[in-house]
Amino acid sequence: MSRSILISSVLHFILIIITAISLPFLAKKPIDLPPIVSVELIQITDKTNIPFAPKAKKTIEKIKEKEKKLVSEQAPPKKVKKIKPDSIPMPDDNVKKVKKIEEDKQNPEKIDNEVKQVSEFEKKELFDPNNIAALIDKSKVESSDSIKKTNKVSQDQDKNIENSGLSLSEEDALKAQIFGCWSIPLGLPYNENLLVRIKLELKPDGSIISSEILDHARMNKPGQGFYKVLAESALRAIKLCQPLRVPSTGYERWKDLQLNFDAREMLEG
C-alpha cells in the first residue's frame, strides 16, 4: 500500500516538474511592456542660430570663446561615465563605450549619431522606468546597473522579436508601403465581412515566391461575388508593391508572412 502511494507521489512529482518546465506561461512571466515614449530629435543649433546685429556679434564671439575655454576645462570624465550607461545601453563591452564617448566628447556630430542610434532602437525595449528613477535618485544607480547586467538588451530581446513577429517600425514600414498600392474597390457592401487573408512566401529581397488566398473557397460561394473583387484587389496591391519592404535581417523570421486585408474601416468611414 505504502509502496504504491510512494510510486504514485513520485510520478505525480515528476509530472508537476515536467509541466512546470514545459508550459511556457508557468515558466515565463508575461512581458510587461512599458508605454512607448516617442522622441523627436531636433538639431537645436538649427533653431537657435539666429543672426545677431553686427555690433553685438563681436561681444557674443568673445563670450563664446570664454565659454569654450570653460567647457574644455570643466569637462570631467566622471560625468560622461554617469550619463553613458543610462542613455546608450549597447550589447558590447561597457568599458570600450566609455572610451569611445570620451574620444568623441568634443565632436558634437558623432555624439548626435549615438543619440540617433538610440532613438532608432526598439524604444519599448530600452525604456526602463528604474533607470529614470536612478537618474533622479542616485542611490538607485547601482541597482539599475545590476538589473542591466542581468537583462542584456540585444540577444535575448531579439529572440523575443523572432517569436512575436516584426518590430513596430518594421511592421509600419511594410504597412505604409502596401497602403499606397492597395486601390480599394469602392462598391463593396460595407456591412459584410470584408477580410481577405493572404499567405505569402517571400525571397530575402522581399519579392514574392508564392501567394495564397486562405479563404479561397469563399470566392466561389453564391452571393460572395464582392469577395472575389476584394481578394483580387489585394493580390494586385501585393504584386504592385513587390519587392516588399521587409527587414534586411532575420529572413527565417519573415519568409512566410500573412497579410490580412480589411476594407471595412475605409468603406464605413
Next chain:
Amino acid sequence: MIKKIFLLILIFFPFNSHGLIKVDITRGNLDPLPLAVSPLAIDEESKKQFEKILSKKDIGSEISIIVESNLKTSGLFNPLDKEAFLQKPDIANLKPRFEDWKLIKAQALITGKVNFVDEKLRVEFRLWDILAGREMMALAFTTVPTNWRRVGHIISDKVYERLTGEKGYFDTRIIYVAEEGPKTQRVKKLAIMDQDGFNNKFLTLGNELVLTPRFNKTSQMVTYLSYFRNLPRVYLLDIETGTQEVVGDFPGMTFAPRFSPDGKKIIMSFAKDGNSDIYTMDLENRVVDRITNHPSIDTSPSYSPDGKYISFNSDRSGYQQIYVMESNGKNVKRISFGRGLYGTPVWSPRGDLIAFTKLHKGKFYIGVMRTDGSGERLLTENFYQEAPSWSPNGRVLIFYRETKTDDKGEGFTAKLWSIDLTGYNERQVKTPTDASDPSWSSLLSN
C-alpha cells in the same frame, strides 16, 4: 517505465517554433484605378460596311471612346492616354504583352474586336488583370449596328461591375423636363436621353406644362404630372411604344407622382379640402388610398426599395422636415433634426441612404443621410438646386441647379448635374436646352 517517462517528456517539452507573422492592412488608397482601354480591333471589310451604315470611320475606336469616357466620369478609373500604348489593338486582343502594359502603369486592360456578321454588329471584349497576367472576363454581343453606343455602355457596365463589385449605371437613360424661353414664359417639354447626354429626344410638344417625370424601376414606363386646362393630371407614358394614358385628374395642388418598387402603384400627394396628404393609387383598379391624415402639409413621398417604408417631408413639427413611416401610414418618425428645411427625400436603390434637398441660410444643399436620420452628409452647396434622383446602383445622384438672374431678368439657366457619394466627383450633364427634374432609369440590359 523509463520509456514512458521519456515519452511524457517528449510530449510536454516546449519546442521552439516560429509563429506565422501576421500584418493587418486596414487602409488603402481611393485613387482612380489606372486602366488602359485599347481601341477595339476591326478588319478592313467590316470597317467599310460600318462606314456605309453608321457614317463612322472606325467603329471599334468609337466604342472604345465610349467605354473610356464612361469609366472616367465614374471617378473610379483613370483611363491612360492611348498615345502611350505600345501594343497594337489586334495583337493585344489575342494575347497582351503584360510587361508593355505594366510599363505604362496600367493595372487593367480592355481589348476587343468588332465584326460585321450577317448585317449585324458583333463585338467581343476581354478584360485583363495586368499585374496577375491573366484574363478576368471575356464576353461577346451581337446587335443591330445602330445600337453601337449601347454596346459601349454595356461593356462599361461589365467592366465596372467586375472591378468594383457593384453593378454599373452606364446602360441607362435619364428623363427630364427640357426648358426653353424666358423665366416668366418657360416652355417645358418632356425629354429623354442616354445617361451620357447622347440620343436626346423630346417626348411632348411643349403645349402643356409638364412636371416631375419619374421612371418605373421595373420597366421603361414613366409617370409625370401635366396641367390640362389648368387642372393637374397624372399621366403614364410607355417609352418603348410611345403610348400615353391618363391615370386621373386630381383636385387642388398635386405633387410628384412616383411608382412603388413593384410598379403596381403610384404614390403622390394632393390637396383635398385644403390639406395636402399622401395617397396611393392602384394602377390596376384605380383605387385611391389615403396614407397620411394630418392637418400639416405632407408631400414628396418615396418608397424604400423593399416597399415596406415611405419617406416624405412634412411641416408637422413647425418646419419642413423628413419623416419615415410604414407603407400603411403607421409609425411615423421624424428622421431629420439638423438646422434648416429638408425636402424631396428619395430612398436609395441600395436601401441604406436617403438623399434630400436642404435649405439653410439661403443656400441649397444636396445631401444624404442614413434611413434613421444619422450620418447626414451634405455633398454639394449652391444658390438653388434640388430634386436628387439616384443612379440604379445607388452611387451617383443627378439633380438640377439654377443660376441667378441679373438685374435685367437675364442670365437664368437650369442645368443637370451629377455627383457621387464621395462628394468630389461633380459634373454637369450636357443637355441641348435648359433642364430640370431629372429621373434616372434602371439598367436597360437587365
